[in-house]
Every structure is written in structure tokens, then in C-alpha cells.
Amino acid sequence: MPPINLPANLKFGPFRVSKQVFHLSKTQLSYGLVNLKPLLPGHVLICPVRSVPRLSQLSANETADLFNTVRVVSRTIERVYRATALNVAVQDGVDAGQSVPHVHVHVIPRQAGDLDDRGGGDQIYEMMDGEEGDLGKAFWEMQRARQARGEERRDFAGGPDSDRKPRTEQEMSDEAEWLRGEMEKDADEGDEKGLGN
């Protein structure tokens, strides 16, 4: 599968992203990335390409594209992760738990009883707002680890030495590649419905 032709210097907040990006909307206004620390399998983030912290700062077009991307992606995510439902959530601002100042929509596939051993279904939100779900922390840790390896000038795209990257980046890249293929399988249906995402 050819790589996605991503906008130059695509970022998630202050962090450059590329290999973990599994989807770019046709308008190039929105993209989807797999998670550094998914709370449940298939937990992905959908973001506007333009980096602004708050929903209210998006244009009407950006908002429409963002949530149509959520809708289209969520269908594939639900299918491939054999989910029966999804939590869709935006922490819109610091006081709502936002840790990276770039609008991002959490899409988390759910199944009956999936969190029974962790205290019940509503625990997903505590996980999202707690240590486990601190995206900012996870990204900074990855950046620090990369710097410690003398890779401070590289982004997630890696380089010739990408085989030296920690398994977690490889895993993300593999998952993104796989999801991208699965998105394509669903694309025909989407096109028929004129979704354009």
C-alpha cells in the first residue's frame, strides 16, 4: 500500500506525527492517528489538521469534516475490533481534562462487559482523564526517549534506522498500516453515500 501523502509538517499539538497516522480525510482537513497508550484496543484519535486547542476555534467546514471523519472511521473501527458500541469524547479545554492543546476526538470501541475486571464500563472515562490516558505525558515520554537515543531531529516517520525504534513505534506503525487497509475496504460504501471522508 502506498504511504499516505500527508500534509507537510503534520502535528498533534507540539508533536510531529506521521507513521501512526492511519487516515487523512479527502479534504485534508482531518486525520486519524493510533494511540501511544490505547485505553482499550482500537482507541484512536481524530484531529483537525489545523492545530487549535478548542472546538469553538474550528470553522464550520473543519467541524463538519472532523465529525464526519469520526463517523466514517468509527464504522471501520467498530467492525475490525468487533465492538458493539463506541465512546466518542472531546476534552474541550484544560479544565475538561485536555492534555494536548490540539482538538482531538477520542473514539473508543466498546463491548459488553469489556471493563468488568477493571471496575465496570464507566471506568473508561476515569482511565481517559487519569494517568493512563494522559496523551501529553505519553508523547513527551516518547520524545524524551528519542532524544536519549540522539534522535531529537527525527519525527515519527523515522529514517533509515527506523528498525532501531522501540517496539511501541513499530506497533503503532503496523496498526496504522493495517487500519488504513481496512478503511479502504469500507471506502466504496462511504463513497456511494457521498460521505467524502
Added chain:
Amino acid sequence: MPPINLPANLKFGPFRVSKQVFHLSKTQLSYGLVNLKPLLPGHVLICPVRSVPRLSQLSANETADLFNTVRVVSRTIERVYRATALNVAVQDGVDAGQSVPHVHVHVIPRQAGDLDDRGGGDQIYEMMDGEEGDLGKAFWEMQRARQARGEERRDFAGGPDSDRKPRTEQEMSDEAEWLRGEMEKDADEGDEKGLGN
């Protein structure tokens, strides 16, 4: 202020709604209603007019309109409830905590430390998924109370006897009316930006 000209037989899941509706998008594809049991002041619900349970069942237009309505409403809600952030969440399906089978986006205004006395900020989600946030239960209880008063044929619009309605319906109606006025104050700005919601 003239009443909103609502679509005939507007429903939230199985429940007819009218007086607690504070906003109808210009396209008439989406509406906003105040909550029977707000988890925090200003907690509102934004819904598509067409009643379907899942996000994936909405059209591209409906999705665009729904979330642009969220964006436009959230600006007013944040202003009038003096919030600094918002939680925006969809329980998309029963296994994600959905209790009324009609897509609804929770918009919950947040302030720093607002839930400190209830166990911290992430408690908002537990409240949403728990007893406190069970919309279906709250609506059924209201319907049962209405039936007990022999009002089973009436909807929230009430009738000549609407002054006999319990205070909570009056409160909802008052809040909806007030919010509608506040939405109009922000409408000019929205129109300038071509939002159309």
C-alpha cells in the same frame, strides 16, 4: 420572544419534547434541549431531529449539522455559565452507556475545581454513566408522574393547565427560554462566519 417553530412531533427517543428545547438549527436537522437532571449547571443535549440510535446511521449532512450545532451552542453555554472548558461526549450504543436510543451529544460546561468536592474532575463521566446521568430513567419517571396526574395524552408543551406542571418542567422551560435568548445574542457573530446553525 416568539416560540420556536418546532418540527411536528419532535421526539427524543420515545419521548415527545417541546418546552425544554432551546435551539433548532436553521436546517432543522438538529436541536438542543436542556436536561431533566443536569450533572452540572448548563449540561445540555444536542440531538439530530431524526431519531436514530447510532452516529453511523446519520447522513453526512446530519453529522455536519449536529456537530456545528454543538460548536455554536457550546460557545453560548460556556459564556453564560462562566465555564472555561467543556466535556463533549457521545455514548454511541448501549455498551457505551447509552440509555435513550437516539443520538445525543452531552455538552457539559466545566470550571477549574468544579468537582473537587465530588472526587475530582473525572467524576463527571462516572456521573454521566451512573444513576445520576440515566436520561432514560429520568424521562420515564417524568412520564409516569404525568400519567399519575392523568396527563398521559400531553407532551412537554403542556396545555392551558401548564401551571400545574411540576416545578422541574417549569424550570426546564424557563432555562430553555433564557438560553434561547442568549443564543440569539450570539447569533449575529455566527451568521457573519457563515455557520448557519
